[in-house]
Amino acid sequence: MTESPRSGHHLRHVAPDIPGGAPLLQPGLTCWRVERAARLAPIVDAAPYFRLVRDALLRARHSVLFIGWEFDTRIKLDPDTPLPGLPDRLGPFLSALVERRPELCVRVLQWNLGLIGTLLRGTTPLYVLNWITSKRFQFRLDSAHPPGAAHHQKIVVIDDALAFCGGIDMTDDRWDTRDHKDGDPRRVRPSGRAYGAFHDATMAVEGPAAAALGELARERWRRATGEQIEPPPAANPDLWPEGLAPLLCNVxxxxxxxxxxxxxxxxxxxxxxxxxxxxxxxxxxxxxxxxxxxxxxxxxxxxxxxxxxxxxxxxxxxxxxxxxxxxxxxxxxxxxxxxxxxxxxxxxxxxxxxxxxxxxxxxxxxxxxxxxxxxxxxxxxxxxxxxxxxxxxxxxxxxxxxxxxxxxxxxxxxxxxxxxxxxxxxxxxxxxxxxxxxxxxxxxxxxxxxxxxxxxxxxxxxxIEMPIADATPLGDGELLDPEQAEPIWSMAVHVFQDRFAWMSRG
CATH class of the missing domain: 3.30.870.10 (Endonuclease Chain A)
Incomplete structure (x- = not known):
């Protein structure tokens, strides 16, 4: 048993009792589900990720569901190779995609307090207003969480056949290559201001694992909006992006x-x-x-x-x-x-x-x-x-x-x-x-x-410098990093300091 040294703390953290030789992935204990992926590939950094999402979206037939902490319609999906006849920024690209595919429905679910940043961003609010009134492009906010909590998942599900899940948000300040070049002229915010090198990772899965993520995403949509979304009518077998080498197959x-x-x-x-x-x-x-x-x-x-x-x-x-x-x-x-x-x-x-x-x-x-x-x-x-x-x-x-x-x-x-x-x-x-x-x-x-x-x-x-050990117990100073719901005033401090930090970045 692992127990906090902090006196009086009521949460107890216990490592699950898993017998030797048994899998660590135990549904209902260490995971929700275990599902097969026909192909699986980690993706490192947002430059390849944004491009691969764009390429997969071009083959979407029925359903695209974005679940995100934050969403910025102004980001470029691939500054190096824009597609002829299609916008290179996320918002116009998605709008054009829906116009081209009458059977396609795109939904975006964003953390409700992330909207503070969204509304400060150039043309983004205009697209959001258009999408709120659109039947085939829906933008909704997720407030189905206790005070102080954040909706922090980063998931994209396409036709329940391909899904991306990891740490990369479809927003600004994320794009970078694995070279992390100093002064890379492509590493700029939509405002034109440069930002520093950025390292991130996500995972692509195909097949039943993607369908399970689709189920999870639709349940989050239902909790946030009250709307029950039906699964797409048929699996789309041709979504895996070209050039993405799988790390594993049938796993x-x-x-x-x-x-x-x-x-x-x-x-x-x-x-x-x-x-x-x-x-x-x-x-x-x-x-x-x-x-x-x-x-x-x-x-x-x-x-x-x-x-x-x-x-x-x-x-x-x-x-x-x-x-x-x-x-x-x-x-x-x-x-x-x-x-x-x-x-x-x-x-x-x-x-x-x-x-x-x-x-x-x-x-x-x-x-x-x-x-x-x-x-x-x-x-x-x-x-x-x-x-x-x-x-x-x-x-x-x-x-x-x-x-x-x-x-x-x-x-x-x-x-x-x-x-x-x-x-x-x-x-x-x-x-x-x-x-x-x-x-x-x-x-x-x-x-x-x-x-x-x-x-x-x-x-x-x-x-990173290792400090000299002191008597400060773990868990002290958890005002902005609580393990359970925090007071509404401290949640507001956490949200607004993040938004003002974003504003100072330009």
């Missing part, structure tokens, strides 16, 4: 959720349970990429493994700092407390936390939410490693597992390590083969391999 995918208690609905904490179960079973390496590093339950579980003489190495890739003064005060302060707690627990020197930088040393903002456990589990989703994502905000993650009983366990294991090595190669400006060779030389030690590959300057990973 089971776990769909894990966080949903808060609301109006009689029982809360769902599958994502928390999956993290705790995965951390508890890790043998060699726990690899994490995250926007934040502040979840109390995850910190406690990691500390327990660090105290073991033969526990796994733990590597975290994190942003240099959170965006906005209030957000940094909350998330940055929580990270400092968590790092101090882990430093005290790291008796055997197996913990490292890094921040990625560009060739000129500028910070790369990490927005990806990735967890890789040994060669067994890969999880990509919308859930941050903070308290909100474990119990208060609405989240959705996808996970694939190479459990010992799977007939293709070796292929799945290779896929997990291949993708993790690709991420490390991106951060270290090297090749996946070089990462794999370094791991062989260090007998599988990811920490020693990364230290051997890190540079002192240029595109690389830089250590």
């Amino acid at each position: 089971e995918v776990g769909i894990a959720r966080t949903e808060p208690e609301y109006h009689g609905r029982t809360g769902v904490r599958e994502i928390e349970a999956l993290h705790l179960a995965a951390i508890a079973t890790a043998r060699q390496v726990i690899y994490i990429e995250g926007q934040y590093f502040a979840a109390r339950c995850v910190g406690e579980a990691l500390a327990a493994r660090l105290r073991e003489p033969d526990g796994p190495e733990i590597v975290v890739i994190n942003s240099q700092r959170a965006r906005g003064w209030v957000e940094e005060k909350a998330m940055g302060g929580a990270r400092q407390r968590l790092l101090a707690y882990l430093r005290e627990a790291d008796r055997y020197g197996r913990f490292r936390i890094y921040r990625p930088v560009t060739a000129d040393g500028a910070p790369i903002y990490v927005h990806a939410k990735v967890l890789a456990i040994d060669d067994r589990l890969l999880r990509i989703g919308s859930a941050n490693l903070n308290n909100r994502s474990m119990g208060l905000d609405t989240e959705c993650d996808l996970a694939v597992e190479a459990h010992p009983g799977a007939p293709d366990a070796k292929a799945r294991s290779r896929a997990v390590t291949t993708f993790r090595n690709e991420l490390l190669a991106e951060h270290l400006a090297t090749s996946p083969d070089t990462v794999a060779a370094a791991l062989l030389r260090t007998e599988g030690s990811l920490v020693r391999a990364m230290e051997a590959l890190r540079r002192g300057s240029g595109r690389t990973l830089m250590p």
Whole structure:
């Protein structure tokens, strides 16, 4: 059992009791459903993601459903290769698509408080007003959550045949390539103002797993609007984007959720349970990429493994700092407390936390939410490693597992390590083969391999300073990162500081 050291805290975080050899993905416990994906592919960074979504939308026949935290109609889907005869910005592109396909219906569901940013954005409100009155293009707001909670899922479902689910929002400040070039002229907001390098990840799935995400998205639409949407009339077999190489084929995918208690609905904490179960079973390496590093339950579980003489190495890739003064005060302060707690627990020197930088040393903002456990589990989703994502905000993650009983366990294991090595190669400006060779030389030690590959300057990973341990218990200062519904006034502070931070970015 993992229990908070914070005196009097009423939440208890318990790793699920999963028998040895059994799959980590247990429907009703660590995930909602396990469904087959005919093809599955992680997508890293928004430049390829926006392009691949555009290409798939061109073949949509019946239904497109966007579920998002924020939505900006002004973003360019592919600044390098616009399509002849079609607009290159999201809003006009979707409007043109609906005009071309009389049988197609497009729906967008956005967090209601995300509308504050939407209404401040140039032409976006004009498209929203048009779509509100349209029968085949519907824009709705999701307020079906308790005070202080955010609707944070990022899902696109097309004809129930192809779906994208992960951390990338269809909004501004997201587009970037895997090169993360300094001063990339394409990395500009619709206003024309430049922004910094941005790292993110999502997952594409085809087949029954996509249909399950369609079911989940329609249920969210029903809760938010009261409207029951019928599934599309027939599967569309020709949606997989050209040029997207699948990482795995015919593989089971776990769909894990966080949903808060609301109006009689029982809360769902599958994502928390999956993290705790995965951390508890890790043998060699726990690899994490995250926007934040502040979840109390995850910190406690990691500390327990660090105290073991033969526990796994733990590597975290994190942003240099959170965006906005209030957000940094909350998330940055929580990270400092968590790092101090882990430093005290790291008796055997197996913990490292890094921040990625560009060739000129500028910070790369990490927005990806990735967890890789040994060669067994890969999880990509919308859930941050903070308290909100474990119990208060609405989240959705996808996970694939190479459990010992799977007939293709070796292929799945290779896929997990291949993708993790690709991420490390991106951060270290090297090749996946070089990462794999370094791991062989260090007998599988990811920490020693990364230290051997890190540079002192240029595109690389830089250590984040580990604070000296103090007596501050985990969980203090959770005003803006609660595990349950927060007071309405603190929720308002959280929302408006984020919106004003956006306004200051131009």
